[in-house]
Amino acid sequence: MRQGRLVVVGNGMVGQRFVDALCARDSDGRWRVTVLGEEPRPAYDRVRLSALFDGVGAAELNLHTPDPRVRLRLGAPVTTIDRTRRVVTTTADEYPYDALVLATGSYPFVPPIDGVDLPGVFTYRTLDDLAAIRAHARGCRRGAVIGGGLLGLEAANALRLLGLVTTVVEFAPRLMPVQVDTAGGALLRRYVEELGVACHLGVATSALRPGPDGAVARLELADGGRVDADLVVVAAGIRPRDELARAADLPLGRRGGVLVDRACRSADERIWAVGECAAVDGTCHGLVAPGYAMAETVADRLVGGAATVPDADTATKLKLLGVDVASFGDAHGTTPGSLDVTFTDPATRVYAKLVLSDDAQTLLGGVLVGDADAYPTLRASVGQALPAAPLALLAPAGAGPGAAALPGSTQVCSCNAVTRADLDAAIAGGAADVPTLKACTRAGTSCGSCVPMLRQLLDAAGVGQPRGLCEHFEVSRQELFDLIRVRGIRTFSRLIAEYGRGDGCDICKPVVASILASLGTGHLLDGERASLQDTNDHFLANLQRDGSYSVVPRIPGGEITPEKLIVLGEVARDFALYTKITGGQRIDLLGARVEQLPQIWRRLVNAGFESGHAYGKALRTVKSCVGSTWCRYGVQDSVGLAIALELRYRGLRAPHKIKAAVSGCARECAEARGKDFGIIATDAGWNLYVGGNGGFRPRHADLFATDLTTEALVRLVDRFLMYYIRTADRLQRTAAWIEAMDRGLEHLSAVIVDDSLGLCAELDAAIAHHVGSYSDEWRDVLEDPARLGRFTSFVNAPEVPDPSIRFTEERGQRVPARAGETGNQQPVGLGMPQVRR
Amino acid sequence: MTGQPRGWTVVCPLTRLDPGRGVAALVDGVQVALFRTAANLFALDNRDPVTDAYVLSRGIVGSRGEVPTVASPLHKQAYDLRTGDCLDLPGVAVRWHEVRCRAGLVEVRLREEA
Ligand SMILES: Cc1cc2nc3c(=O)[nH]c(=O)nc-3n(C[C@H](O)[C@H](O)[C@H](O)COP(=O)(O)OP(=O)(O)OC[C@H]3O[C@@H](n4cnc5c(N)ncnc54)[C@H](O)[C@@H]3O)c2cc1C
Numbered sequence: 001m002r003q004g005r006l007v008v009v010g011n012g013m014v015g016q017r018f019v020d021a022l023c024a025r026d027s028d029g030r031w032r033v034t035v036l037g038e039e040p041r042p043a044y045d046r047v048r049l050s051a052l053f054d055g056v057g058a059a060e061l062n063l064h065t066p067d068p069r070v071r072l073r074l075g076a077p078v079t080t081i082d083r084t085r086r087v088v089t090t091t092a093d094e095y096p097y098d099a100l101v102l103a104t105g106s107y108p109f110v111p112p113i114d115g116v117d118l119p120g121v122f123t124y125r126t127l128d129d130l131a132a133i134r135a136h137a138r139g140c141r142r143g144a145v146i147g148g149g150l151l152g153l154e155a156a157n158a159l160r161l162l163g164l165v166t167t168v169v170e171f172a173p174r175l176m177p178v179q180v181d182t183a184g185g186a187l188l189r190r191y192v193e194e195l196g197v198a199c200h201l202g203v204a205t206s207a208l209r210p211g212p213d214g215a216v217a218r219l220e221l222a223d224g225g226r227v228d229a230d231l232v233v234v235a236a237g238i239r240p241r242d243e244l245a246r247a248a249d250l251p252l253g254r255r256g257g258v259l260v261d262r263a264c265r266s267a268d269e270r271i272w273a274v275g276e277c278a279a280v281d282g283t284c285h286g287l288v289a290p291g292y293a294m295a296e297t298v299a300d301r302l303v304g305g306a307a308t309v310p311d312a313d314t315a316t317k318l319k320l321l322g323v324d325v326a327s328f329g330d331a332h333g334t335t336p337g338s339l340d341v342t343f344t345d346p347a348t349r350v351y352a353k354l355v356l357s358d359d360a361q362t363l364l365g366g367v368l369v370g371d372a373d374a375y376p377t378l379r380a381s382v383g384q385a386l387p388a389a390p391l392a393l394l395a396p397a398g399a400g401p402g403a404a405a406l407p408g409s410t411q412v413c414s415c416n417a418v419t420r421a422d423l424d425a426a427i428a429g430g431a432a433d434v435p436t437l438k439a440c441t442r443a444g445t446s447c448g449s450c451v452p453m454l455r456q457l458l459d460a461a462g463v464g465q466p467r468g469l470c471e472h473f474e475v476s477r478q479e480l481f482d483l484i485r486v487r488g489i490r491t492f493s494r495l496i497a498e499y500g501r502g503d504g505c506d507i508c509k510p511v512v513a514s515i516l517a518s519l520g521t522g523h524l525l526d527g528e529r530a531s532l533q534d535t536n537d538h539f540l541a542n543l544q545r546d547g548s549y550s551v552v553p554r555i556p557g558g559e560i561t562p563e564k565l566i567v568l569g570e571v572a573r574d575f576a577l578y579t580k581i582t583g584g585q586r587i588d589l590l591g592a593r594v595e596q597l598p599q600i601w602r603r604l605v606n607a608g609f610e611s612g613h614a615y616g617k618a619l620r621t622v623k624s625c626v627g628s629t630w631c632r633y634g635v636q637d638s639v640g641l642a643i644a645l646e647l648r649y650r651g652l653r654a655p656h657k658i659k660a661a662v663s664g665c666a667r668e669c670a671e672a673r674g675k676d677f678g679i680i681a682t683d684a685g686w687n688l689y690v691g692g693n694g695g696f697r698p699r700h701a702d703l704f705a706t707d708l709t710t711e712a713l714v715r716l717v718d719r720f721l722m723y724y725i726r727t728a729d730r731l732q733r734t735a736a737w738i739e740a741m742d743r744g745l746e747h748l749s750a751v752i753v754d755d756s757l758g759l760c761a762e763l764d765a766a767i768a769h770h771v772g773s774y775s776d777e778w779r780d781v782l783e784d785p786a787r788l789g790r791f792t793s794f795v796n797a798p799e800v801p802d803p804s805i806r807f808t809e810e811r812g813q814r815v816p817a818r819a820g821e822t823g824n825q826q827p828v829g830l831g832m833p834q835v836r837r
Numbered sequence: 838m839t840g841q842p843r844g845w846t847v848v849c850p851l852t853r854l855d856p857g858r859g860v861a862a863l864v865d866g867v868q869v870a871l872f873r874t875a876a877n878l879f880a881l882d883n884r885d886p887v888t889d890a891y892v893l894s895r896g897i898v899g900s901r902g903e904v905p906t907v908a909s910p911l912h913k914q915a916y917d918l919r920t921g922d923c924l925d926l927p928g929v930a931v932r933w934h935e936v937r938c939r940a941g942l943v944e945v946r947l948r949e950e951a
C-alpha cells in the first residue's frame with residue numbers, strides 16, 4: 001500500500017493533539033506526516049500560558065513529543081494552498097498532500113481604535129507575546145486591559161503579578177459576559193476590585209494616546225473618562241485564522257472559520273479543519289476541549305473510521321485572581337421553560353446557580369463564582385437527573401455527591417470524553433492510582449478539573465488502600481470500635497489475642513487507647529492502658545523537638561479572667577517557660593521537663609485550670625468572637641455558646657483532633673468555617689457548618705443546617721461528633737470522613753437528622769455518658785501517687801533533670817539550644833551560651 | 838572512656854517497669870532506655886539518632902514481624918530492640934546495652950562501641 005502524504009498546518013494545541021491521536025491509531029503506517037508550524041517552537045500548553053507569571057518555565061508548558069513518523073518544520077508559515085495541484089507552499093518550499101489538516105487556531109481581534117499600533121500595546125496569545133509584555137513592563141507603573149472576558153482577566157492578573165496598578169475596561173456591563181450571568185458578574189467584580197484591579201464596565205475605549213516618548217500613555221473612554229497606562233493589553237476576543245482557506249476559495253462559516261461538517265471535513269474532501277479555525281456546522285469554538293474532540297474525530301476518519309464530533313462542551317472553570325469561576329452547560333438558562341436555582345451567601349461570598357429542566361429533574365447547566373468545588377461533579381452531570389438535592393449540590397465547598405454516585409455512562413472527563421464506565425474498566429484492569437489512570441484513559445490530562453473525581457472513583461473501588469489498620473489487625477478502626485464496644489473488651493492484650501497478632505505497634509496501640517477513652521472506660525494511665533499511649537497522652541503534654549514538653553491549660557471559648565491570666569504568667573515565670581498565644585485562643589507554655597509537669601499542674605489546678613487536651617486526639621478548642629455581648633454587629637451570644645460547647649465536649653477522644661468555633665454574626669470573625677464544626681449566628685438562631693479544617697489542605701466547612709435553636713444545635717453537634725468517633729478511620733479529620741461517605745452530607749444528614757440507621761438514641765446516650773463521667777485528667781493524676789510516679793526523668797535518679805535539655809535565649813525568652821550551641825553535655829546558663837560550670 | 842569491660846549497674850526493681858513500655862535510666866552518666874516486653878528486657882541508648890533528642894525510652898513498644906521494636910516518639914522510625922538497628926532508615930542504628938534481672942533487680946552493663 002502506498003503511504004499517503006498528510007500535511008498538518010499549525011502546531012498548536014489541537015494540531016499536536018491531532019498528530020498524537022493519529023500516530024496512536026495508525027499502527028500500520030498509512031500516513032507519512034508533515035507538520036508545518038508558524039511559531040518558532042513546537043506545541044505548548046496555551047491554556048496555562050499565564051503560569052509563566054507564576055514562575056513556571058516555558059519548558060514546562062511543552063506538549064510536543066518527537067515521533068519518527070512525523071516531520072516537523074517550525075518557523076514555516078504556510079502561505080498558499082493549491083487545491084488543484086494538491087500542494088501547500090511556505091516561503092521556502094512546496095509540500096504535496098493527499099490529505100491536508102488545517103489547525104491554524106485564532107488570532108487576537110484588535111478593534112480598529114486610534115493608537116492600537118503604539119509601542120506598549122500588546123496582544124495575549126503566544127509565548128512571544130508574554131515575553132514582550134514582560135520586557136516592556138520593566139519600568140512601567142500602570143497597566144490596562146481592554147476586554148473583561150476570560151482572557152482579559154487572565155491578562156489583568158498577569159499585569160498585577162508584574163507589579164502594575166491595573167485597570168480593566170470592558171464594553172459589556174459585566175465581567176466575563178459569555179460565561180457568567182449578572183449576579184455572578186457582580187460578585188466577580190467585587191472580588192477583582194478587592195485585589196486592587198479597577199473595573200470600567202459598559203464603556204468602550206475610544207482611543208489610545210502616546211506620551212512624550214511615543215509609547216502609549218493613556219486610554220480615552222467613550223464616556224469621556226480616561227485611564228493612565230504605560231502598558232496596554234488588548235484582549236477583545238479572537239477570530240479564526242481562515243485566511244488560507246479563504247484564499248483557496250473554500251466555504252467559510254457565517255462568522256468566519258473553515259466551514260466543516262461533523263466529520264470536520266471541508267467542502268474539499270481532502271481538506272479537514274480542527275480547533276479554533278474550524279467552524280463545525282458553522283460554529284467556531286474558543287476552548288480547547290471541543291478542539292480535542294475534533295482532533296480525535298479526524299484522526300479516526302483518516303484511518304478509516306466514521307467518528308463525528310459530539311456537541312461541544314463549552315464548560316469553563318478557572319481560578320482568576322484567586323477567585324473560582326465556573327460555568328457549564330446552559331449557563332444562561334436559554335432552554336425554553338428552564339428553571340433557575342440560585343444560592344447566594346453574602347458571608348462567604350459564594351454565588352451559585354443551577355439551570356434545571358422545566359420539571360426540575362434534569363441538570364442543564366450552571367454558574368459558580370467564589371467556590372467551584374462542585375464543578376467536576378456538576379459538569380459531568382449535565383443532561384442527567386440531579387445527583388442530589390439542589391441545596392446539597394450548591395452548598396459552598398460542597399463536595400457534592402461525589403463521582404461514586406454517577407451512572408456509568410456519565411462523562412467524567414469532558415475534555416477527553418472519558419466515561420465513568422471507561423474509568424471503572426481501567427481500574428478493574430489494574431490501574432491503582434491517578435497517574436496510571438490518566439496514562440491509560442487520558443482522563444485528567446487536559447484541564448485537570450476531573451482529577452478529584454478520578455481519586456473518588458479509585459477510593460470507591462477500594463483500590464490501593466488495604467483496609468486493615470496495620471500488620472497486627474486486619475480490621476479497620478470502625479470495626480475495632482464496634483468489637484470493643486459490643487464485646488465489652490477492655491484490654492489490649494485480650495483484643496490482640498482474640499482478633500490480632502503480634503505485639504502491636506505505634507499505630508494500633510494508640511488507636512485502641514483512643515477507642516477505650518472514647519467509650520469512657522477509665523483513666524488513660526491506669527494499668528496496662530498506660531503502655532498504649534503515645535508519649536503525649538502518656539505525659540498529658542506535647543512532646544517538643546528537644547524532648548521537653550508544652551503545657552496548654554483549657555481556656556474555654558478563649559475567655560479568661562485577669563486573675564487567671566496572672567497565674568499563667570506567674571507559673572511561666574517561675575518555671576522559666578516560653579509562652580505563646582495559640583491560634584485556638586489559649587496560651588501555650590513550652591519547655592517543661594517531664595518531672596516538672598506535676599509541679600506546674602499543681603499550681604494550675606489550684607488556680608482552677610484543667611487539662612486543655614492539646615496533647616490528645618480530642619476536642620481542642622471552641623474559638624469565639626465577642627459576639628452580641630460587645631460587638632455592635634453581633635446578633636447572638638457567641639462566647640456563651642462557645643464556652644458551653646467546649647465544656648460539653650472537653651476530653652472527648654476522637655480519631656483525630658477536633659476544632660470548633662462560634663461567630664456572633666455573618667462577618668465570621670471566629671473563622672468558624674475553617675473548623676470541624678463551626679457555628680455562625682443568624683437573626684433567627686444558629687447556622688451549623690461541618691467538615692472544615694485548616695492545615696496542610698485547608699477546606700471550608702459545608703453548611704449543614706440553618707437557623708437552629710441552641711437546643712437543636714447541640715443535639716446535632718452531639719450526634720455529629722459521636723457518629724464521627726464511631727465510624728471514622730484512624731487520623732481521619734471530619735472533612736475526609738464526610739468526603740469518604742457515599743453521598744457525603746446527604747448521608748450524614750439522613751443518619752443524624754432523620755435517624756435512618758436508628759442510631760440516634762445510642763449516639764445521644766453516648767454523649768450523655770461522656771458529659772456525666774468527665775473528670776479532669778490532670779487533677780486525677782495529681783491525686784494518685786501511682787499515676788504521679790510516671791513523671792520522672794530517670795527511673796534510678798528521679799530528681800536529676802535531663803541534662804540534654806538546654807536552652808538559649810531569644811527575644812527575652814528561653815528556647816531550645818541548637819546542636820551547635822549545646823556542643824557537649826555541659827549545662828548552659830540562662831542567657832549565657834556555653835558557660836561551663 | 839576506657840577500653841576495660843565495665844561492671845553491671847543495678848538500676849531499679851523489675852516492678853518499676855511496665856510490660857510494653859520503656860523508662861530512661863542514668864548509668865555512668867549515659868542515658869539508657871530500658872524496655873520490658875512480655876518476656877524480655879532490652880536496653881538501648883536513649884538518644885534518638887535522627888533528632889538528637891533523648892526520647893527513645895518514651896516510644897511505643899511493639900513488634901514488626903518477629904522483631905521486637907520501639908518507635909521513636911518524634912518521627913516514628915522503628916528500632917529493633919535487640920540490636921538497635923533502625924528498620925526504616927538503612928544505616929541508622931543506636932547502641933544496645935546488656936541488661937538482666939537478678940533477684941528482682943534490673944541490671945545494665947554498658948557496651949562501648951556504637
Ligand atoms: C491566555 C490564554 C488562556 C486560555 N485559557 C483557556 C482555558 O482556560 N480553557 C480553554 O479551554 N481554552 C483556553 N484558551 C484557549 C486555548 O488555548 C485554545 O482554544 C487552543 O489553544 C486552540 O488550539 P488550536 O490548535 O486550535 O490553536 P492554537 O493553539 O492557537 O494553535 C494554532 C497554531 O497554528 C499556527 N498557525 C496559524 N496559521 C498558520 C499558518 N498559516 N502556517 C503555519 N502555522 C500556522 C499558529 O502560529 C499556532 O501556533 C486560552 C488561550 C489563551 C491565549
Ligand code: SF4
Binds near residue numbers: 625626664665
Ligand atoms: S463575627 Fe460578627 S459579632 Fe462576631 S466579632 Fe465579628 S462582627 Fe462582631
Ligand code: FES
Binds near residue numbers: 448449
Ligand atoms: S475534564 Fe478536563 S481534563 Fe478531564
